[in-house]
Amino acid sequence: MQYPTSKNSLNQQTRPVIQYKHLKNHDRILYISGLFTPPKTQEDTVGMAKETEEWRSLFTMVLIAGFGAVMLLISVIGSYGILATSRLEAHEQQLRLKLDSMRQEKSLMQEEITALKTNPEYIELIARKELGLVHSSELIYYLPESADRP
Numbered sequence: 001m002q003y004p005t006s007k008n009s010l011n012q013q014t015r016p017v018i019q020y021k022h023l024k025n026h027d028r029i030l031y032i033s034g035l036f037t038p039p040k041t042q043e044d045t046v047g048m049a050k051e052t053e054e055w056r057s058l059f060t061m062v063l064i065a066g067f068g069a070v071m072l073l074i075s076v077i078g079s080y081g082i083l084a085t086s087r088l089e090a091h092e093q094q095l096r097l098k099l100d101s102m103r104q105e106k107s108l109m110q111e112e113i114t115a116l117k118t119n120p121e122y123i124e125l126i127a128r129k130e131l132g133l134v135h136s137s138e139l140i141y142y143l144p145e146s147a148d149r150p
Contacts, residue, residue: 115122
């Protein structure tokens, strides 16, 4: 049994507007729900463009943050970083102190060389002290070693 309907009542009903995309011969595909997706409409394309732009900006921010983190890490522990620079400065300070002590030692040796070349009293002092020499007019007394000394 059919329900009585008139043409006016059918025309007054609102129907959803369906946009169809005309397919070319090579685009004719059987669309099965969940297996294939139908061609994208204009609204889907705009939504996907926004989503793609958001992902791009997020990826760019992550990439910049990662680059900054790597640069910070390199500036701290790299071969020219803060730690290496402080180690080199400490080593430089040690070398400067060693150089200063060597310069003092050099000046003392220069003075000794000059004294050995020109001062006969210094030569005599060194001969007595290191070689155990005595002057011909001096008398030498040999003392026995004491029992107290170990």
